[in-house]
Amino acid sequence: MKRKIFAGLAIRELREARGLTQLDLARRIGVSPSYMSQIEANQRSLSGTVIIELARVLRVDVSAFSSDDGVRLAATLREVLGDPTFGGLDMTQQELKNAALHAPKMARALVDLHRIYRRVEERYRSLDDALRASDGTVGSHQSAFEEVRDYFHFIGNYVDPLDRAAESLADRIGARSEDSLSRLSHHLETIHGISVSRHSTADGGGFVSTLDRARRTLLLNDSLPQATLAFAVARHLATLTLSDEIDAVVQAASFRGSDASAVCAATLANYFAGSLLMPYQQFAEEARRMQHDIERLATQFGVSIEQVCHRLSTLQRPGNEGIPIYFLRVDRAGNITKRHSATRLQFARYGGACPIWNIHEAFETPDRFLVQVAEMPDGDQYLSVAHAITKGGGRFDAARLRYAIGFGCELAYANEFVYSDVIDTRKSSAAVKIGVSCRLCDRSDCRQRATPPFDRRVTVDPDQRNIVPYQLG
Numbered sequence: 001m002k003r004k005i006f007a008g009l010a011i012r013e014l015r016e017a018r019g020l021t022q023l024d025l026a027r028r029i030g031v032s033p034s035y036m037s038q039i040e041a042n043q044r045s046l047s048g049t050v051i052i053e054l055a056r057v058l059r060v061d062v063s064a065f066s067s068d069d070g071v072r073l074a075a076t077l078r079e080v081l082g083d084p085t086f087g088g089l090d091m092t093q094q095e096l097k098n099a100a101l102h103a104p105k106m107a108r109a110l111v112d113l114h115r116i117y118r119r120v121e122e123r124y125r126s127l128d129d130a131l132r133a134s135d136g137t138v139g140s141h142q143s144a145f146e147e148v149r150d151y152f153h154f155i156g157n158y159v160d161p162l163d164r165a166a167e168s169l170a171d172r173i174g175a176r177s178e179d180s181l182s183r184l185s186h187h188l189e190t191i192h193g194i195s196v197s198r199h200s201t202a203d204g205g206g207f208v209s210t211l212d213r214a215r216r217t218l219l220l221n222d223s224l225p226q227a228t229l230a231f232a233v234a235r236h237l238a239t240l241t242l243s244d245e246i247d248a249v250v251q252a253a254s255f256r257g258s259d260a261s262a263v264c265a266a267t268l269a270n271y272f273a274g275s276l277l278m279p280y281q282q283f284a285e286e287a288r289r290m291q292h293d294i295e296r297l298a299t300q301f302g303v304s305i306e307q308v309c310h311r312l313s314t315l316q317r318p319g320n321e322g323i324p325i326y327f328l329r330v331d332r333a334g335n336i337t338k339r340h341s342a343t344r345l346q347f348a349r350y351g352g353a354c355p356i357w358n359i360h361e362a363f364e365t366p367d368r369f370l371v372q373v374a375e376m377p378d379g380d381q382y383l384s385v386a387h388a389i390t391k392g393g394g395r396f397d398a399a400r401l402r403y404a405i406g407f408g409c410e411l412a413y414a415n416e417f418v419y420s421d422v423i424d425t426r427k428s429s430a431a432v433k434i435g436v437s438c439r440l441c442d443r444s445d446c447r448q449r450a451t452p453p454f455d456r457r458v459t460v461d462p463d464q465r466n467i468v469p470y471q472l473g
Helices: 008-017 022-029 033-040 048-058 068-081 093-102 104-125 127-131 140-154 160-173 180-192 226-241 243-253 258-277 280-289 294-301 305-312 358-364 411-416 418-422
Strands: 195-199 209-212 217-221 325-331 336-341 369-375 381-392 400-410 431-433
Touching (some): 008 022, 008 048, 022 033, 160 180, 280 294, 305 400, 358 369, 400 411
Antiparallel strands (some): 209 217, 369 381
16 A cells, blocks of 8 residues: 655745745645645645645755655654553554654654663663763763664665765776775875775784874775775775765764764764765666675675675665665674664664564574565565674684674565565565564564563463463453
8 A cells, every 4th residue: 555645844844944835835836725734734645746846846856755754753653652661651553653743853852852761771770880970981882872873764874965975986986896995095095195004913803994194004904804994995085085074964963972973973984985885876776787686786896795785775865766675783692783774664772673583593594695575563564685794704813793684675676686586475475474572563473472562461371371471461
């Protein structure tokens, strides 16, 4: 079923910024004043014709009226209100959507307030943090990463000025192939006067790169893969040449503290590096041509499998969007260390992912790409692909970090991915029923449930013992 689009608040803000009344705008797009009033009050959805006319009159891209932000915000609200602190507050999905549509600033304020509460609670419960409270560093590292992660989530994981700057530089130096490391190093030496050298530490240390600005040298860890080193050089190019642009983005984000600002600046440098090695237009075209074959794309652009998956999740340039995908990375303990979704699929903000999801199985078969049709409790189905990766290595005594990455798309786009060839997407019986997390999952028949959902009562029959020791009320 086609999703209805409501964008009343965005339309009103754009109209007022251009000094137009409701009557003015109604006349210019060819609708009645009452119809225009209903649109801004989110009582009427936007038709394709009205969206096109609004974009023309208000001089914006049609993506300005997308309801994806509202969908993501409603999903985030649902998870926040699922915290036991709210005492099982019973809000329907429609009420959450209405809050996201009609009062997005208030909804985001509630999300922010809950994040602050979580941070305070973590400080209180951690004896170690309490002992270190006097130096003012309690919990700051985690809260900064959470704040930056949420920021990228709400901007759609796309940063236009950095993406276009990277694409322009890639066109000039040709840094988009398997020899990208040598091309980037040559550019760094000839344009910026910084010599690049490679060195392997005697103790197998974990450094990747070290830039000495005073000596004009960049030292790379020679034991690491070419893709890792090329990414490191590209990241240093961002800090050397785009510091003003990065600072502007950070300032506009209005983070609460310097820690989050520093984390965001580093993340933006990484964003530029990925965009430089995989320039938007060429990468998007090759991704479609290769049916999003991750391994072929990694070879084509001289990057890692994880870098390809991460880049695919950023292809949200207005008017030239790629296939909307989700992307996440988990460690062996099930912690989600990276996550982004351009789809309606949402991840748990706290805790791990659903244990039935194929991303956990990937650790058992590290040489394979696992493919699954996953169905969420709301009925939405996704092509879900998982693969295990190893970082580090290069020598016998080097530390090796093991992760599993997951990516995928709504089933409607499955034929755009080569991985759909191994499954029959037409059979509903092929779908594996998963959830966001046990605490947020409504399924009453899951045999691998760890905890009951926050908003359901449980009953225990003393005369009957099932695999799950309680029933949901």
